Amino acid sequence: HIAFRRRAKAAGAWSLVAMIGIMFVLTYGVAQTKRVITLSPPEDYSLSDGVATIKFSQINDGHLHRFQYKAKDGTVMRFIIIKKNGGAYGVGLDACDNCGDAGYYEKDGKIICKKCDVAINLATIGFKGGCNPVPFDYQVESGKIVIQTSTLDALSTHFQ
Template sequence: MVMVVLTLTVGVARSTEVINLSPPEKYSLSQGVATITFAQVDDGHLHRFEYTAKDGTVMRFIIIKKNGGAYGVGLDACENCGDAGYYEKDGKIICKRCEVAINLATIGFKGGCNPIPFDYTTQNGRIVIQTSVLDALSSHFQ
């Protein structure tokens, strides 16, 4: 009897666990260009940033350095689950809405529950994002 109650209690606790997204990190924003230094995101963990689009929409994007050294850059939203966002748990990136673990190698590519990718460049030790690119994607957060 006690074991059944314990099992149900654990099951209920997991199903009601609230996942909070990490707070957005600071970055440089000047003259329509957002820049994030490699040093800020080189640790292999998920980094979240916030941007307010020209239309007033507050949106989020994420960056993670992948195992091969490339950067995974995308919106903190996907085509399937909307703007629920992603979180990191036990070294995995997980969609907050559907709880699917995202294959780290595929972050930055379209499809499935992957973060929606967008164009960016790298130069002089920085990731450079044109804010016009983010502005064009604000509908994913409305």
């Protein structure tokens, strides 16, 4: 009887430890699924006479840079720029055709869609398709990226 009681107490103690462990894991899992990812604040850039200008020195670090623009129809929209491998730049709206205007964030050197949590292939930013940022026309002129605001105005429906 003494050995049976000892085993019963040990089994009860281990069951209690297991229940506490499971409750901790479930609580942590629920907290991770409920976390809210905040997008980085928009950066400043030069805007005059219908032209937005961003200097290379501002975006040459290989990280995601977010900018904000208010379209003629009053829609506040965001666009992103990142320097890709090989010196090219990925330029697009902070929105995609699949997930809408949820936006993208950078985590561990990867660009991730906030809504569907998919990592975007860095080489495909600036091209249409999938969950890629909606691309738009821009020019590269003497150390800066030049964007016509009329181009952005035409894409404001992605943020409505």
